[in-house]
Amino acid sequence: MRTTLARLIRTEFTANEFTANPLPSQRTMSSSLDAYWMPFTANRQFKKAPRLLARAEGMHYWTDDGRQILDGVAGLWCVNAGHARPKIVQAIQAQAAQMDYAPPFQMAHPQAFELADRLAKLAPPGLNRVFFTNSGSESVETALKIAIAYQRARGEGTRTRLIGRERGYHGVNFGGISVGGIVANRKAFGTLLAGVDHIRHTHDPARNAFSVGQPEHGADLADDLERLVALHDASTIAAVIVEPVAGSTGVLIPPQGYLQRLRDICDRHGILLIFDEVITGFGRTGQPFAAQTFGVTPDLITTAKGITNGAVPMGAVLVKQAIHDTFMNGPEHLIELFHGYTYSAHPLACAAGLGTLDTYADEGLLTQAGELQGYFAEAVHSLRGCAHVIDIRNIGLVGGIELAPRPGEPGKRAFDVFLDCYERGVLIRTTGDTIALSPPLIIERGQIDQIVDTLRGAINRVA
Numbered sequence: 001m002r003t004t005l006a007r008l009i010r011t012e013f014t015a016n017e018f019t020a021n022p023l024p025s026q027r028t029m030s031s032s033l034d035a036y037w038m039p040f041t042a043n044r045q046f047k048k049a050p051r052l053l054a055r056a057e058g059m060h061y062w063t064d065d066g067r068q069i070l071d072g073v074a075g076l077w078c079v080n081a082g083h084a085r086p087k088i089v090q091a092i093q094a095q096a097a098q099m100d101y102a103p104p105f106q107m108a109h110p111q112a113f114e115l116a117d118r119l120a121k122l123a124p125p126g127l128n129r130v131f132f133t134n135s136g137s138e139s140v141e142t143a144l145k146i147a148i149a150y151q152r153a154r155g156e157g158t159r160t161r162l163i164g165r166e167r168g169y170h171g172v173n174f175g176g177i178s179v180g181g182i183v184a185n186r187k188a189f190g191t192l193l194a195g196v197d198h199i200r201h202t203h204d205p206a207r208n209a210f211s212v213g214q215p216e217h218g219a220d221l222a223d224d225l226e227r228l229v230a231l232h233d234a235s236t237i238a239a240v241i242v243e244p245v246a247g248s249t250g251v252l253i254p255p256q257g258y259l260q261r262l263r264d265i266c267d268r269h270g271i272l273l274i275f276d277e278v279i280t281g282f283g284r285t286g287q288p289f290a291a292q293t294f295g296v297t298p299d300l301i302t303t304a305k306g307i308t309n310g311a312v313p314m315g316a317v318l319v320k321q322a323i324h325d326t327f328m329n330g331p332e333h334l335i336e337l338f339h340g341y342t343y344s345a346h347p348l349a350c351a352a353g354l355g356t357l358d359t360y361a362d363e364g365l366l367t368q369a370g371e372l373q374g375y376f377a378e379a380v381h382s383l384r385g386c387a388h389v390i391d392i393r394n395i396g397l398v399g400g401i402e403l404a405p406r407p408g409e410p411g412k413r414a415f416d417v418f419l420d421c422y423e424r425g426v427l428i429r430t431t432g433d434t435i436a437l438s439p440p441l442i443i444e445r446g447q448i449d450q451i452v453d454t455l456r457g458a459i460n461r462v463a
């Protein structure tokens, strides 16, 4: 294990070096693995048989023991342009040498403005003000705070309530888990934020199982917001936050007409609509943002992940200009919004972001999912009929394959499929008993086949 870890911290790897010195992929626990408390990980299981990645390029990872792994999940929904893209690597290297850090409070650096400007140009019309954060979770906290502060600034200070959706995932900070609706992420953490409520989720397998693209049934589920307006009164509600496509709960595609109906209800009641596009942003559904794919414009968009292709932590909130402008009054020397992070618009993140946007533009990647989605849909839906597959869902380059849980062991069947695929050289992701696919947008048809064929074998092998 020690040798392995020593190998990992070396910086000059070659693929040959790895394939020439394979080590067994099953390892025993070593004291050197103890200190790192891994996030969202079964730590004890992992440390008995670690899965260590050492290098990445294009569509692939290489493990520390030299095995090539096809990346079916863009790292964690973030490496949309594929790994180790030269423009991103070079931009980060050059920036690190030029200026490592610049304070973002009362100071700035040119790349921050350039990146904000370019993001505003990609965003849906009107969302042309950009607040930088360092993660999806921070983007969510920022958007929720802007929403409440905006209502106050426009004289609607009673609007403090936040509405999320059952099964929603909005990161792991207190605001995010409060508006989020995944019980495991909430139940251990006390009473959370006060003044939060949730509309119903949109998963309806009885009517929509195996829908290709947007399900037909369920626009009416948006009317659940009217129920909460009737219960709490619109004058207490600041904002509604939803993922246009819910990812972490197991890939739920919005029913046809659902998002538009939410928009209409929000407009009727003066409620801000926030789309959490941390996974759908940057080309995942065939347009730069899912708002554009579905033709529904929210008031704020939270982003992260694909903004820097995962290369440097960064997030951003895109805000309608009218909301931003509401804050821009009072004496000019005063701070308008008491919020921000030490690493907001970090120079390395901005450099990575600019290199990423260049790469997306050079290769047309922000619309590439639209080109591939027909092929991808056919491939993932070919898994219908495999053992235990009870639903398949897809949009753009996102696929969800839901398995029936093993009695008394929720999540275990899908996790066994994950392990089986990993041993056979394909990285997938599971949430509960749903397998989620979200490959880099540079994926080729043959690689889609490889992912789906490996999955087919794994699903059939895992009882």
Ligand SMILES: Cc1ncc(COP(=O)(O)O)c(C=O)c1O
Residues within 6 Å of the ligand: 134, 135, 136, 137, 138, 140, 169, 170, 171, 172, 243, 247, 248, 276, 277, 278, 279, 304, 305
């Ligand atoms: C929709 C959504 N919001 C927020 C987050 C949190 O992002 P982060 O892990 O960067 O804090 C995620 C992460 O997957 C996400 O999918």
